[in-house]
Amino acid sequence: MNYETSTIDAEGRLLAGEAAPPPRWRRWAIIAAVVVLAGLAVWFFLAPKPAEVDPLKGGGARDQQIPSISVAVPGSDTVRTIISGTGSLAARREMPIGVVGEGGAVTRVMVEPGDWVSAGQTLATVDRSVQTETAESLAAQVRVARADAELAESELKRAQQLVDRGFISKADVERRTATRDAARARVSVAEAQLAETRARNRRLDIRAPAAGLVLARAIEPGQIVGGGQSVLFRIAMNGQMEMRAQLAENDLARVRRGAVADVTPVGATESVRGEVWQVSPIIDPQSRQGIARIALPYAESLRPGGFASARIVAGASVSPQLPESAVLSDSQGNFVYVLNDKDEVVRRDVRIGEVSDQGVSIASGLTGNERVVLTAGGFLAPGQKVKPTLVKIER
Known part of the structure; x- marks a missing residue:
């Protein structure tokens, strides 16, 4: 390589037409840069490469990737098969009560809806002033018949004493015997008529045929009632209630008598435990539903005519x-x-x-x-x- 020589005058200025030599520091910088690049190249090609880590097989990386x-x-567990249904509440055995006897004007009503009554308890009374007088008249006739029968019996006894002495004939004794028997028969007739009248009078009282809960009353004092009239009282026998649950055809087929059910009336917070006592033998062709009747004990929340929901246990299995x-x-x-x-x-x-x-x-x-x-x-x-x-x- 040829370099041009340069001349510097006494004041240190470069004379024109001649090239200056390169500075020494620049040469050393170039040399250092080349050495660094060479070292990096050697390290890149000769340094050991890290082993590849499988994300599903390996230490930390694997732990980070596995969810x-x-x-x-x-x-x-024992799993119960529950069938849900809805329906209305009603008395299980509702007893409609009306007038049994001849009827008349109501004088008193002794019960109100919601009252408990016993068998034979009087619910209402009907005026019996006329019937009472009739009974008294018949009682008097019974007393007359008994007196006639006693007189006939005395005459027969005297005749039997005289017939042995020959004062009267046996025919007279037989007539007096017949008279005595007829008097006794009249006593029986009079007593039977009196008993019939008294029985009719007792039927003027409207009584409960069995113990239960009074559900409805449709009678007031002064009202005229008679045989064949509409129902005056409704009583739930022994206070027993029931729910008539409407179930789909498939669900009804799985319900059996005796199945336990929990019934919750609308507006109530607690359910009442009962059991299915009747499963409808027919299906409504329009709705494709049947009725399962659930017997329930008395509870304040159970009101006939109300709406309720039921959960019926149709079976159980371990799974x-x-x-x-x-x-x-x-x-x-x-x-x-x-x-x-x-x-x-x-x-x-x-x-x-x-x-x-x-x-x-x-x-x-x-x-x-x-x-x-x-x-x-x-x-x-x-x-x-x-x-x-x-x-x-x-x-």
């Missing part, structure tokens, strides 16, 4: 029970995810039983000893490894 999920071992979030479904049916010994997700097809507020019962597909994924099942795939957290299912 944590909640699992539970459901076990087996696992899971929250609804654990049960998934697709085109192949219902299924759950369980974990194997390696904490890998496994699909398990199941058949659902009863669905209630407590969860979903599994009719088949699980024994209850598996670890079942409770939530986030929709984000998992069969064979995926997970980090399980065991929790307890709240019942």
